[in-house]
Amino acid sequence: MTEEPPIAVLTDDTAYAEAVQLAVDSAAAYYADGTSTLDDDAYDRLARGIQAYEEAHPEAVLATSPTGKVAGGAVVGDVPHTVPMLSLDNVFGAEQLADWATSLERRLGRPVAAWSVEPKLDGLAISARYRHGRLTQLVTRGDGTAGEDVSHAIGTIVGLPARLAEPVTIELRGEVLMTTEQFEVACLKRQAHDGTTFANPRSAAAGTLRAQDRPYVCELTFFGYGALPYPDDASEQAASLRELPHSEIMTWVAAQGVQTTAATPVAGIVAETLVQVQERIEQIATVRPELPFNIDGIVIKCDLAADQSQAGFGSRAPRWAIAYKLPATEKITKLIGVEWNTGRTGIIAPRAVLEPVELDGSIVTYATLHNASDIARRGLMLGDSVTVYKAGDVIPRVEAPVVHLRTGDERPIEIPQVCPSCGDGIDSSQERWRCVRGRSCRAIASITYATGRDQLDIEGLATSRIEQMLDAGLISDFADLFYLTREQVLGLERMGETSTNNLLAAIERTKAQPLSRVFCALGVRGTGRSMSRRIARHFGSMDAIRAADAEAIQAVEGIGPEKAPVVVAELVELAPLIDKLVAAGVTMTEPGWRPPAVPGIDVDPDAQTAPEAGGTSELPLAGMSVVVTGSMSGALEALTRNQMNELIERAGGKSSSSVSKKTSLLVAGENAGSKRAKAESLDVRIVGPEEFADLVGALL
Incomplete structure (x- = not known):
């Protein structure tokens, strides 16, 4: 699943010497405070290029070469390790892993x-030393034989208790890092004091672990990955620990109150075969984007102490x-430009233009920049070297400038003073700026969106036809489509009798679309297809939605205290458009909805549309979270993904786009891919399209 990355090609001794120096300098910065000039992928290519050159020219090997040295060897430490703290060799794919296992x-x-x-x-990597169960010293890896004393960090590291459950004298080894949440908090603290952000979680953790004179404290996290009795410890307990399999040692470590990965989706496992090892690698790679901390690979080791002892070092x-x-999910590249675009709701958003860089298997040239305030917070400038982050299928985003790589040629990013689309003014009263003309600024975009397949689904209404209507002054928003006359449409270029009749019939059919699709067509900020369905099913009618205040809107699953007032304000702004839709006879209720039962009040059964299959508890997917992946077949083949999600919700379930522990059911079609692998790893029930069709039955 992972292809071997290319190596740096070194052509002569001079290029080799320069590569060695670059690698040494980069490693020194990386292990000191995380401010390397190279990202992990670039360093790996460089190191492998150095190794290849040395194998071909053994007489040219320099004493300073990073090959043959423990990772982090550039860092000077004065605390000797009781047992050398070695790094690991790397493989980059299943074939290399199999070769290594065969050699072992x-x-x-x-x-x-x-x-x-x-x-x-x-x-x-750090070593945590306990005496009689009490944490007494923290030491970094250093050069593998000695490291730095960072005991001042005791008390700021989550997962590393001050006392163990047992009064043992032991050395625990593990990894110190920052979770996503800790990194965000650390960046805010740093911005408040010196106006800059950390480049990435690893550099933030490296700098924080060593910092002693900062005016602020940042929290770190520890995950243990091993335990070593002291070499001179001849106790029965020490002897027993030395003989335990690694997996049992980790169980003991967790029992001492130390955090391990056991409670995470990437918990360590024991595999009997290399096939099982590879399966677990793929499972871990699948859930990687959703982890609250960064991983850059998987460690495979002999579980039995006897195997480890015989293999040696x-x-x-x-x-x-x-x-x-x-594959790397973070790279360093250049920010060469910023484009400002106005969206269909009038929101003005910047987009970073990057020097092309390969990231997680694809070439990235653009990345997300949220807004002007975000640019200011991160202190970004044109020409900056920036870290770009990507996880799974998420759009890449610019994380932060790599400040120590600045040359002095960087320039401020120009912030627009008028709307980049229409040239009118900008409403900058909120963090997300907006054209003062709102949706009318990008009328064609909002109308095209509203009439699209997953919204009103007006068959035969192309973007070019919408442009014609706008240019002719026949429409100004999508509600005007319902007031078009036959003569007006016939008057458009390339519209004959048949095409006019077909288009008007399609528009008329659209009036029967359920409230959820009509609401989605409105393009309310902060909502989308799934949220529109939730809102429609929660309130049942447009009148009820419009009457709701922020508190009532917040009762809808997934709408928090920040989003609810925005929805209320949007509905006020959209009132004229909604009124036109009502007057045109567009459906403003959700089929199958009925109000929640109120004790002592009888509901007229004729006043509401009855649910398709009785009460909610009787529906086939009641209370279930359902994910759909792969190509559907049989009775489901013609359904779009949005229609599948609608079907799930009509059946009482909740549609979701990602597999998690909360997932009840995965509908897996052909080429299901990584979601199926993740569902298998979490023991989620998996059904095919035919079985799912039988499950939802008459609702299809």
Whole structure:
């Protein structure tokens, strides 16, 4: 699943020497405070290029070369490790992993009894020393033989208790990092004090771990990945720990109150075969985008102490463990421009133009910048080297400028003074700026959206036809479509009798679309297809929605205290448009809705449309969270994904786009891919299109 990345090609001794120096300098910065000139992917390519050159020219090897040294070797430490703190060698795909496993089993003279498979956390390795159960010292990896004392950080690291459950003398090893939430808080604190942000969570963790004189404190997180009795400890407990399989050691570590990955979606497992190892690698890679912390690979090691002991150690890494690297989700590139665009609701949003960079398997040239305030908070400038982050299928975003790489040639980003679409004024009273003309600024975009397949679905109404109507002054919004006369449409260029009749018939049919689609067509900010369905099913009628205040709107699942007032304000702004739709006879109720029962009050059964299948509890998907993936077949083949989601909700379920522990059912068609793998890892029930069609029955 992971292709081996290209290596840096070095042509002569001079290029080799320059590469070695760049690698040494980059490693020194990376392990000191995370401010490397290279991202992980670039460093890996450089290191592999150096290694390839040295294998071809052994006489040219420099003493300063990073090959053969423990990662982080550029950092000077004065606290000796009780046992060397080695790094791991890397593989970049299933084939390389199989080659490494074959070599290891050849060394052992037999198959590996069991494999341990764990996530490779993207942080800093440290040693936590406990005496009689009390945390006394923290030491960084350093050069592998000695590290720095960072005991001043004790008390600021989540997951690393001051006391263990047992009064043992032990050395715990693990990774210190910042979670996504901790990183966001740390950036806010740093901005408040010196106006800049951290480049990424790893650099934030590295700088924070060593910082002693900052006027603010940032929280860190620890995940343990091993436990070592002291070499001179001859106690029975120490002897027992030395003989335990790695998996059982980690169970013991967790029992001491230390955080491990056991409670996360990427918990360590024991696999009996390399096939099972590869399956777990793919499962971890699938859930990676949704983790609240960064990982950059998977660690595979012999689980049994006997296998580890027999395999032994190399000069820089154990022979019984390997790191399977995953594609980078973060890269450093140049911010070469910022484009400002006005959306269909009048929102003015910037977009970063980047020097093309390969990120997570695709070439990225654009990335998200949320708004002008976001640009100011991050301190971005044109020409900056910036970290760009991507997770899964999410649109890439610019994380932060890499301030230490600035040359002095960077320029301020020009902020527009007028709407970039129409040239009218800008309403900057809120964080997200908006053209003062609102939706009318981009009428064609809002009308095209409203009439699209997942909204009103007006068959035969192309964008070019909408442009004609706007230019002719026949419409100014999508409600005007319902007032078009036959003569007006016939008068348009390339509109004959048949095409006119077909278009007017399609518009007339649209009047019967349910409230959920009509509401979605309005394009209310902060809502989309799924949220529109929730709102329609919650209130049942447009009158009820318009009468609701922010508190009532907030009762809809997924609408928080910030979004609710925006929805209320939007509905006030859209009142003339909604009134025109009502007058045109467009449906303003949701089929199958009925008000919640109120004790002591009888509801006239004729006053509401009865649900398709009795009460909510009787519906086939009642209370279930359902995800659809892959190509549907049979009775479901003709349905769009939005129609599938509507079907799920009519059947009493909740449609979702991602698989999680809360998922009740995955409908997996052909080419289901990563969502199926994740569902299998979480033991989520999986059905095919035919079984699902049988399940929802008459609702189809």
